[in-house]
Amino acid sequence: MVNDIPCIKNLYSDQWNTAFDDLQICTRITESCGIACSSEYIATPWQVQGGGVIGVIKLENMYRNPPVYKLKGHTSNILDIQFNPCYNEVIASSSEDMSIRIWEVCNKEDKSEEIKKSLCILNGHKKKVTIIDWNPLNYYILSSSSFDSTVNIWDIENEKKAFNISMPQKLTSLKWNNTGTLLTATCLNKKLHIIDPRQEKICTSFVGHTGGKCAKNIWIDGYSGNENYILSTGFSKNYMREIKLWDLKNISDPISTISIDNASAPLLPHYDESIGIIYVIGKGDGNCRYYQHSEGVLRKINEYKSCLPFKSFGFLPKQVCNIYKCEIGRIYKNENNKSIKPISFYVPRKNPNIFQEDLYPPIIKHDPNYSSKSWINGNNLEITRINIKDLTDADIKIYKKFKTVPKSMDSILIGDPCLDKRSFIIRQFTKRFTFFKKNNNIEFNNNLNISSESSFNINDSEQTEEKKKIKISIEDIDNDKNKSGEISDRLKEEYVQTETIEFNKIEENTNSNKFLDTITCKKWFGKPN
Structure with a gap:
């Protein structure tokens, strides 16, 4: 069955003005893209003496000298890194030390930190491991290739090797198909191989390209x-x-052959299976060519051109792209080993504020309950899909700078005794309160203190010269439900946040529920009771 996909004739690229600056990206050239992206993080090999370190940065920290999470464990240079397609905090890395390590990045605070302990270490290759690739449907299955001319299938759940396939020569490419049942690989013997990993055999082999240099391949499914x-x-x-x-x-x-040029760098393809866009980039090239596949036909759309070459790059998952700007793809480009800049690809539409369903077909829905044992025993999981606009806020939170607090969540409302007892107003535009817990006290900046034991004080610098101190007890709040019945619950439970909340100006209103509709937070990690 062939799905209806849009024929994209115009697709323009735009490099951002902001970037991750003052980085120390490893200068060693590898056969992989060199940068891995998830919906929250970007990772790249880090420049240190002896190698073996991975730098991980939050996508939202796009500025000069951002906090870097450093993964230390390998004893030699990093050759490939891949984020798990389901768990965006789990990353796999391969190295010249003949090992594969699985890491978990759980950096809730914006500060640099080192992780020296990995979740597991996979040893089994006899030479350096050059390629790794996660199974797209089973998130505990990982494939790897090495200079020892073997392909290993790893059971991450049980930390062991599940299957081993011997290849004629060293592999230059290894990719799963969309259903996670077959692998395609290219060797230095100019042949393209189709591998059934659970049968531990090569199903089909044929000559792909007659040139002697390395080739790459991907499934177009x-x-x-x-x-x-x-x-x-x-x-x-x-x-x-x-x-x-x-x-x-x-x-x-x-079916189709397209001749490009006579440059020496191998072309690395990336495929967007939802609308058939194929991005082709060569390390050392300044261009990114993109084509669209439709029913066996490859049609060139356009290309991104730059005088600065791609030293390494990585593609952002499509579900994180800005759907209200008709962004269908984004590349993170390393130009000088010191900064990483995003390049977005937009489809021009008359009204981009309306969700364009043809540009964002349903994507694969992740099922983390599919065990590795089930896949090893031969059970295949059927692909289920979900519409991008139905994803949770956690998947698209990068673009939600402010989030409205639901009515069911607790909030802190500040009363002004100069007004009527049932009337409240927040006196400033976007007044920032940063608060933290210390000895059962919640301390606020801007000369505002709240004690969780008895009462809270408000010192307003904008008051009269007398600078009156206002004190409202919890008992008074309990007795007046119309004022805000949720304040006392929040203070008694000592529910403390460690993020910055911005309060917008709220007009005078007697209904406390309407306050909750208009308070906006930059980041909110609270949960409803």
Whole structure:
């Protein structure tokens, strides 16, 4: 069944003015993209003596010298890193020390920190591990390839090797298909291989590109593709870079061939399975070419051009893109090993504020309950999808700078005794309160103190010269439910936040529930009772 996908004729790119600056990105060139992205973090090999360190940064901390989470454990250079497709805080890394490590990044505070203990260490390769790739449906299954010409399938849940496949030569590419049942790989022997990992055998092999340099490949399946289609990039006999589209039902000739240029860097493809967009980038190139696949036809749309080359790059998950700007893709580009800049790809629409359903078809819904044992025993999970606009706030919180507090959540309302007892007003525009807990006291900046034991004081610098101190007891609040019945509950429970809350100006109102509708928070981690 072929799904209806839009024919994208115009797709323009825009490099952001902001960036992650003052970084120490590793200068060593690897065969992978070099940067990994999840919905919350961006990770890259870090420049240290001896190698083996991964730097992880929150996506929201895009400024000069951001806090860096450093993962230390490998004893040699990092060759590949990949975030888990389901758990955006879990990352896998491979190294020249012949090991694979699984890490969990759980940095709730914006400060630099080091992690030296990984979740698990996978040893089994005899030479350095060059490629790793997570199974797209089973999040406890990981594939890896090494210089020892083997492919290992790892059971992360039980920290052991599940399957081993011997290959003719060293692999230059290894990718799962959309259902997580087959692997496609390219070797230095110029052949493209289809692997059934659970049978531990190579199903099909054929010559992909006649050139001697390394080739890459990906599956062109999913929502806008075909389960039998594979795209490969490589070199011809004349050392021209080329792209080929293959149908596994007829491997004698490719369906489509596109000749690019005679540059020396291998082309790394990335596929957006929802609308059929294929991004092709070569390390050292300043260009990013993008095509659209539709029913076996590759059509070039446009290309991003820059005088600065791609030293490394990574693609952001599509569910995090800004749907109200018609952003369908974003690349994080390393230009000088000191900064990472985002490049967004937009489809021009007349009214981008309306959700464009054709640009954002349903994406794969993650099921973390699918165990590794079930997959190893031969059970395949059916793909279920969810609409992007139905995702939770946690998946798109990067663009929600302010979030409205629901009525069911507790809030702190500040009364002004100069007004009627049933009337309240917050006196300032976006007045910031930063509060924290210390010895059962909640202390506020801007000369505002609240004690959780008996009462709270308000010192307003804008009052008269006498600077009157106002004291309202919890008992008074308990006796007056119309004032705010939720204040006493919050103070008695000593529910303390460690983030900055911004209060907007609220007009005079006697209904306390309406206050809760208009209070906005920059970050809110509270839960309803």
